[in-house]
Amino acid sequence: MTLENKKNVFIELGKFLSQFSEAKNHQKEDVQGNAVFFDSFVDLIQLSQSHNGWYTPEQVYYAVESWANALTRENLDTWLAAYNFSNVKPKKVALILAGNIPLVGFHDFLSVLITGHDVLVKTSSNDQHLLPFLAKYLIHIAPELASKITFIEGKLENFDAVIATGSNNTARYFEYYFKDKPSIIRKSRNSIAILNGEETKEDLIALGEDIFRYFGLGCRNVSKIFVPKDYKFDSFFEAIFEYQDIIKYEKYANNYDYNKAVFLMSNFKLLDNGFLTIKEDSSYASPISSVFYEFYENLSDLEKKLETEAEQIQCIVSNNLVKNSVAFGQTQQPKLWDYADNIDTISFLLIT
Structure with a gap:
């Protein structure tokens, strides 16, 4: 897939997600895959709290709306304009995801696929349903992604690089275990x-x-x-x-x-x-x-x-009291280019 094709797939995902809000779920006629996925996603949101007690419908809807707002043509173009994708050699990138908030690992998942790599995903036991559902939607509208997305439950094997998120304690384990692989190891912040x-x-x-x-x-x-x-x-x-x-x-x-x-x-x-x-x-x-x-x-x-x-x-x-401040009320509305731990994930993936 070309970069433009991949952008279009995620823009379509953004359109799909834009149909869901706590106030009202509104099915739109021009969104692909609704016949298969719309009702099922409503059900999944309502069931999320049974999978993780912190994932109330209100919190899941908030995460879904945030990603709907992020996955637009303008945002994707702005985010990716600074990078050169011409020399990417596809590799297998493993993701070890956290589960503290809904879809917390989606940015890493998006970054791996948008740069042309294959993704091996090990979800947190606290968030095992939302991302796999969105992956199924992506594969439905772009079947060529089926060979590029794998969810695993056991031991991570046969991968070229890894992005792992955990606590300060698990980070020490990750750093030792993945010492021979290119990696981003995220700690507690x-x-x-x-x-x-x-x-x-x-x-x-x-x-x-x-x-x-x-x-x-x-x-x-x-x-x-x-x-x-x-x-x-x-x-x-x-x-x-x-x-x-x-x-x-x-x-x-x-x-x-x-x-x-x-x-x-x-x-x-x-x-x-x-x-x-x-x-x-x-x-x-x-x-x-x-x-x-x-x-x-x-x-x-x-x-x-x-x-x-x-x-x-x-x-x-703060109200601009120090440099690089975030405005009040905006911490949970990061832009696509606001990287966790200030580590540029796309640059890492382009040189991996």
């Missing part, structure tokens, strides 16, 4: 927000989206906030009260109760609004239902600190 006290209520409500989307399970979720000395959290708590219904979800509520109890038994000082605790802590990775905070003296020193600890950080949210 967290996202942060920087406030200066001048944020509007709308900014802070949007920050709630960055905190609570996917129940805080993604590396792009804000798990820590940097605030100036003597910052008062009243406005923050007032704004995020909009997300109070999250405590009605049993798995989140159980985590909230457990983590709050652990903090209190350890005599940590907490601020609490009944569905989120915030705790002063120098770490980046806060548990579910909690956000850490840390005071800063001045932005210049904070920026230097963040530069030295960049390998722990995925996104920085």
Whole structure:
């Protein structure tokens, strides 16, 4: 397949996904494969929570809509324009995927296929259904992809390169196991927000989206906030009260109760609004239902600190207080060219 043909296939996938939203599933006449796949995808979304308790229909629909918005002609052209695909020698690229949020491995899957390689996919036990369904759709509209997509359950064998995502602990295993293969090994990262006290209520409500989307399970979720000395959290708590219904979800509520109890038994000082605790802590990775905070003296020193600890950080949210900031409410809306861990996946695949 030519690059243009591959683009067209993924644009068609984007059109298919654009039919699904939490508000309404609307079947469009000009979308390929609807007779076979539309109703089945609606059923899969509704069943996803039975496969993974965190995959509520609301969260799965959000992921689906995000990919529908990403897979457009304009976005694909913008993303791929900077690369030279003329000398690609097709190889087999293995993917070891995470399962913390719905379709978290789709970008790697897309990148391997768009660069002309074959993909061997080992899904997470927490996300075994959504990506294989989309792969079946792609093969339905482009049968030549059948030989280029393989899902495996056992040991990875007969591959030329690997992209693996996991925790810091599993990363050490991956680095040893795949030491003789070209690889991208992704570790744990967290996202942060920087406030200066001048944020509007709308900014802070949007920050709630960055905190609570996917129940805080993604590396792009804000798990820590940097605030100036003597910052008062009243406005923050007032704004995020909009997300109070999250405590009605049993798995989140159980985590909230457990983590709050652990903090209190350890005599940590907490601020609490009944569905989120915030705790002063120098770490980046806060548990579910909690956000850490840390005071800063001045932005210049904070920026230097963040530069030295960049390998722990995925996104920085602020009103342009530091360079490369993401706007409030946008962490879970990355562009195709916003690479995880800032590692250019396409460049890696083109030289592999």
